[in-house]
Amino acid sequence: MDLQSVLEKCGNFGPYQILLLGLFGYTNIVSSFHYFSQTLISFTPAHRCSAPFKDLPGNVTLLEVGSCSVRQFDDDMVSYGDIKCHSWEFDRESNYESITTELGWVCDDAYKLAVGQSFFFIGSALGSIFFGYLADRIGRLPACVLTTLTGASGDFFTSFVSSLPWFSFTRFISGLSMDTQYVLMYILVFEYLSPKHRTFGLNIILGVFYCIGLVISPWMAIWLGNWRSYLWAASLPALGMLIYPLCLHESAEWLLTKGKFDKAVSSLRSIAKFNGRHVEDSVFDEFIKHYREKLNAAQKTSSDTFIGMLRTPRLRKFTIILLIKSMIITIAFDILSRNVEGVGISPFKLFSYSGLCYLPAGLTIILFQNKIGRKGMACASLFVGAIITAATGYLVAILDPADYSILLGFMVSLGRFGGTVAYDAEAQYAAEIIPTSVRGRGVANIHVVGNAFAFFSSYIIFLGTFFKPLPSLIISFLLLIGAALCLTLPETLNKKLPQTLEEGEAFAKGEKWYYFPCFSRRQQTDKSSSQLESANEITK
Numbered sequence: 001m002d003l004q005s006v007l008e009k010c011g012n013f014g015p016y017q018i019l020l021l022g023l024f025g026y027t028n029i030v031s032s033f034h035y036f037s038q039t040l041i042s043f044t045p046a047h048r049c050s051a052p053f054k055d056l057p058g059n060v061t062l063l064e065v066g067s068c069s070v071r072q073f074d075d076d077m078v079s080y081g082d083i084k085c086h087s088w089e090f091d092r093e094s095n096y097e098s099i100t101t102e103l104g105w106v107c108d109d110a111y112k113l114a115v116g117q118s119f120f121f122i123g124s125a126l127g128s129i130f131f132g133y134l135a136d137r138i139g140r141l142p143a144c145v146l147t148t149l150t151g152a153s154g155d156f157f158t159s160f161v162s163s164l165p166w167f168s169f170t171r172f173i174s175g176l177s178m179d180t181q182y183v184l185m186y187i188l189v190f191e192y193l194s195p196k197h198r199t200f201g202l203n204i205i206l207g208v209f210y211c212i213g214l215v216i217s218p219w220m221a222i223w224l225g226n227w228r229s230y231l232w233a234a235s236l237p238a239l240g241m242l243i244y245p246l247c248l249h250e251s252a253e254w255l256l257t258k259g260k261f262d263k264a265v266s267s268l269r270s271i272a273k274f275n276g277r278h279v280e281d282s283v284f285d286e287f288i289k290h291y292r293e294k295l296n297a298a299q300k301t302s303s304d305t306f307i308g309m310l311r312t313p314r315l316r317k318f319t320i321i322l323l324i325k326s327m328i329i330t331i332a333f334d335i336l337s338r339n340v341e342g343v344g345i346s347p348f349k350l351f352s353y354s355g356l357c358y359l360p361a362g363l364t365i366i367l368f369q370n371k372i373g374r375k376g377m378a379c380a381s382l383f384v385g386a387i388i389t390a391a392t393g394y395l396v397a398i399l400d401p402a403d404y405s406i407l408l409g410f411m412v413s414l415g416r417f418g419g420t421v422a423y424d425a426e427a428q429y430a431a432e433i434i435p436t437s438v439r440g441r442g443v444a445n446i447h448v449v450g451n452a453f454a455f456f457s458s459y460i461i462f463l464g465t466f467f468k469p470l471p472s473l474i475i476s477f478l479l480l481i482g483a484a485l486c487l488t489l490p491e492t493l494n495k496k497l498p499q500t501l502e503e504g505e506a507f508a509k510g511e512k513w514y515y516f517p518c519f520s521r522r523q524q525t526d527k528s529s530s531q532l533e534s535a536n537e538i539t540k
Helices: 003-010 015-035 101-105 111-137 141-159 164-175 178-194 193-226 227-247 252-257 261-274 281-300 308-309 312-339 347-372 374-398 405-433 434-463 470-486 500-506 517-539
Strands: 047-049 061-063 069-073 079-084 088-090
Touching: 003 261, 003 281, 015 141, 015 178, 015 193, 015 347, 015 500, 061 405, 079 101, 079 434, 088 101, 088 308, 101 111, 111 141, 111 164, 111 178, 111 434, 141 164, 141 178, 141 227, 178 193, 178 252, 193 227, 193 347, 252 261, 252 281, 261 281, 308 434, 308 500, 308 517, 312 405, 312 434, 312 470, 312 500, 347 374, 347 405, 405 434, 405 470, 434 470
Parallel strands: none
Antiparallel strands: 047 088, 061 069, 069 079
């Protein structure tokens, strides 16, 4: 008797699962505060020189005040050089003091923000490896709590820094938990939730609660008025995770793989009691016997490795494409979420309003992914996202933000919606292509590579200081490449997914690059009808 059969008797959608989903929702709020804190502390408002210039000849006039320098003119209005600014006047939004306004990280020092923020993603890549290893050693639940507290401590210590080296170090610490705090909690929910409720429950909880965190965080920043105070407030909710070990049970799947059968049974008994179910002892005896035999059989057979995916031609192609797609989507998602300045709307308001896209993005996947297929969903979201992002870049280049702020804000929100759909669709698609025997390691490695390359997102955003539409144009180009790469991957909808590397190499062999289930159903129906007619004629 396997885990799902026992869990069904203990209750796989009862009061315990409701509690689990509620705490998963809280985790999503904490996660959204954490991930996007780097955006809210670094908004750069319009600014101009305010430095007093001393020791200038009496016939010198300073005109054409800009954001980074002032130009010198003599009495005949002949220009003979620029003087760089050393202090600025900022048009602060609601008097909010960001790290850029407080430390003057603009103009020649604008690179400091990009450098410091890039260390967040270096930490993310290393944190995924470290906390992933820790989760396998000490369990999913304690690792989830530790990684969340680590990220919160990074945010908290960032609030005390005033120099680039310390800013980079604390952002690195903060980035260690960017991904794992969400993923580990996701695993706990996934394992204890009824299979028929997983897709709907997980996407709705993610969409609603992550959205709540995004919508309220900008207003919280404005209310507090200072980036340092905001980081204190954003890191504080992580302390709520300390109660999780008192309310939740460790992953039963993990306990079984470690041979801790008694603890797994104890957890399942407690869940059954919480759900008001009574389960006979014989059920658990059969359950333990099943997994003892399974564990002994697994120890006698050699397991596949992730490196093995690179040894055969088709799997090697799939793996490389999935790695490149992960890089593209992670970079695009981060930039589309953070690049909300310079369109004529308060970046705080635009960030908050555009955060509402997370719920419809989750609903879009629920409604369409099982109809048009995984490949169709991934390809369409990337292609449409590329068109929207390119159009946004073009409009930013030719339109005055003061006159077209609503249009530009709508386009930015639409681009963020497309990036969210692409990001969520890619995660499930990759997990289905990778064979079961290496799925955990494969998905983790692909995710780590994507997070590592998100290191470049801060620098791409920085390019906007030279030419405002440039980040949008770069992302659009990358998204088009991602859409094209999707066409070379197999469709996984309604197919038996590969279990081993051997099955993965043969999976969907002979399938055309232009195969999409939504377009092929009618052909299949027509073919079935023709076969039926032929059979009837033979019968006659």
